Amino acid sequence: MKISRSAILLLCAAVATMTSIGMSTFSLFLPPIEKEFGLSRSLATLPYVVAMLGWGAGAILFGKLADDRGSRPVVLTGILLMAAGFAGMGLSQNLWQLSLTYGVLVGLAMGACSLAVMSLLVSKHFAINRGLAVSVIQTAPPMSPLLFAPVIYFLIYSYDWRTAAFAASAVLFFVALPLAWFGARDPAGSQAGHSTRMAWSACLPYLRNRSMLVLFAVRFSCGVAFFQIAHLVALTMSKGFDAATGARAVSVFGGAAVISALLFGWLSDRYGRARMLGASYLTRGVGTLLMSLDISNEWAYYAVVGLAIGPTFGTVAVGSVLFYELVGPRMAGVILGMSFIVHQIGAAGGPMVASLVFDRTGSYDGFMLVMSLILLASGLALFREAKLGVISVTPAQFARSSAT
Numbered sequence: 461m462k463i464s465r466s467a468i469l470l471l472c473a474a475v476a477t478m479t480s481i482g483m484s485t486f487s488l489f490l491p492p493i494e495k496e497f498g499l500s501r502s503l504a505t506l507p508y509v510v511a512m513l514g515w516g517a518g519a520i521l522f523g524k525l526a527d528d529r530g531s532r533p534v535v536l537t538g539i540l541l542m543a544a545g546f547a548g549m550g551l552s553q554n555l556w557q558l559s560l561t562y563g564v565l566v567g568l569a570m571g572a573c574s575l576a577v578m579s580l581l582v583s584k585h586f587a588i589n590r591g592l593a594v595s596v597i598q599t600a601p602p603m604s605p606l607l608f609a610p611v612i613y614f615l616i617y618s619y620d621w622r623t624a625a626f627a628a629s630a631v632l633f634f635v636a637l638p639l640a641w642f643g644a645r646d647p648a649g650s651q652a653g654h655s656t657r658m659a660w661s662a663c664l665p666y667l668r669n670r671s672m673l674v675l676f677a678v679r680f681s682c683g684v685a686f687f688q689i690a691h692l693v694a695l696t697m698s699k700g701f702d703a704a705t706g707a708r709a710v711s712v713f714g715g716a717a718v719i720s721a722l723l724f725g726w727l728s729d730r731y732g733r734a735r736m737l738g739a740s741y742l743t744r745g746v747g748t749l750l751m752s753l754d755i756s757n758e759w760a761y762y763a764v765v766g767l768a769i770g771p772t773f774g775t776v777a778v779g780s781v782l783f784y785e786l787v788g789p790r791m792a793g794v795i796l797g798m799s800f801i802v803h804q805i806g807a808a809g810g811p812m813v814a815s816l817v818f819d820r821t822g823s824y825d826g827f828m829l830v831m832s833l834i835l836l837a838s839g840l841a842l843f844r845e846a847k848l849g850v851i852s853v854t855p856a857q858f859a860r861s862s863a864t
Contacts, residue, residue: 463642465585469596471643472578475535476600477607478636479573481628482511482542482566484604487693487710488612491703492621497555501694502815506555508690509808510563511570512683516804518571523580523797527790531581535644536637538572541565543632550625573640575601576796579780584647584789591733591781595725598777602717602770609710617703666787666795674845675786676802678741678838679779683806685744685831687814688751688769689713695824699755712762716770724774725781733782738842740775744768745835752828 463471486508494504518538526534545565552558571577578597586593608628615624666672688695692713693706701709720740728736747768755761783799784792810831817827 463645468585468643468645469582469593471639472582473596473600473603475539475636475640475643476574476578476597477603478631478639479539479542479570480601480604481608481612481631482545482570482574483515484601484689484710484714485608485612485624485628486511486562486690488609488616488707489621489624490691490694491697492616493558496621499555500815500819502812502819503555505690505811505815507558507563509812510559511567512686512804512808512811514564514567515570515574515807516801518568519576519800519804520571520794520797522572523576523793523795523800525793526577526580527793530646531577532640532644532646534577535573535581535640538569538574538577539632539637539640542569542573543629543637545569546625546629546632550622550629571797571800573636575776575780576800577793578644579777580784580789580793580796581644581646583781583784583792589729590784591725591728591778592722593725594781594784595721595774595777598721598725598773598780599718601773602714602721604714605710606714606718609707609714613704613707662791663794663798666791667798669786671786671845672783672795674841675779675782676799678737678842679799679803680806681741681834681838682772682775682779683803683808684810685748685772685835686807687810687827687831688748689772690811691814691818691824692765692769694818696761698818698822698824699761701758701761705758705761709762709765712765713769716766717773720771721773721777724771725777728778728781732846733778733785734842734846737775737778737782738839738846740771740778741835741839741842743771743839744775745832745839747771748828748835749832752825752832 490504493499494501497504522534522538542565545561548561548565549558552561575598578600579594582593582597583590612624612628615627692710693703696706696709697703724736724740747764750764751768755764779799780796783796787795814824814827818824
């Protein structure tokens with residue numbers, strides 16, 4: 461059955477929204493898991509750290525498979541793996557079982573059925589307005605907490621966190637899987653000529669490219685800043701608010717991130733990818749600096765959450781399009797996967813360092829101050845590269861990279 465590009469985009473966005481619960485809901489699970497097992501904040505964060513590393517490994521492995529075999533089998537496999545991981549999470553009785561089920565299974569699955577492969581698929585379908593189209597996919601992670609955080613919160617505090625994990629597994633298996641079956645399709649003929657697979661060594665010239673190295677470096681800083689998402693409920697409580705305010709902050713982040721992703725994607729199509737990517741980092745840096753201050757007003761806190769964390773997936777969207785356009789579709793899956801390894805090393809280390817700082821000082825503020833400086837430096841570096849004309853891809857350059 462033939463379906464339109466727009467329908468494929470909407471179906472992929474819907475699937476990615478559901479698979480993004482693998483990342484977006486952990487901050488809600490963190491306090492009850494910490495309480496049930498009597499763990500410190502740093503130990504309770506360990507399954508999330510494992511998941512971030514698994515996501516990075518899965519992104520490159522499944523990205524290469526998507527280059528060679530197409531996106532459809534990769535996405536379907538990822539959904540089944542994630543559903544099994546959440547079911548196993550609900551059955552876990554100790555920390556190492558949580559690290560295996562949520563950490564390894566859900567983490568690997570994120571590399572198969574989340575942002576990297578979905579961005580690759582949509583980039584192939586849209587030559588015009590590619591930035592905006594990929595940004596629609598990047599609205600999935602923030603839409604996920606906006607839609608699912610209230611439900612997960614209700615299940616956790618009305619029943620228990622295990623019930624919430626089983627519910628997540630059911631949504632993935634009974635809703636996300638059928639939608640992906642229809643929607644996760646590469647363009648017709650896109651796999652033609654792929655019988656001769658690209659070798660891993662074909663990546664090496666790209667990894668020596670100055671633009672690529674700058675993008676890898678700033679993507680690492682983006683990953684470190686993901687601690688704000690993983691710890692958002694706990695971070696909110698550390699500011700003197702209650703868990704309900706933390707759950708609302710997760711939804712505020714979701715709404716702000718949807719708007720920011722679409723805005724930065726649209727702007728990048730019109731005013732340049734590198735400049736808009738730099739602007740997203742500067743915005744996050746200013747917001748994170750404000751978040752490191754004492755905030756007593758609930759509404760002011762929500763505004764700072766929107767500023768500090770909201771542009772996160774605008775950053776990911778524009779960065780992913782830049783990677784795709786620098787290498788072309790033949791190698792985009794594996795290069796995007798490599799970029800996510802760099803991102804996830806940061807995303808694994810950031811929450812753990814934040815946990816250790818909190819355990820030692822009882823506050824996240826010092827680490828957020830350092831994080832704000834890193835984000836601001838990343839934004840300034842991108843503006844410098846854009847001014848020098850280093851990070852730029854002309855249509856002719858992209859056509860050549862697509863043909864090789």
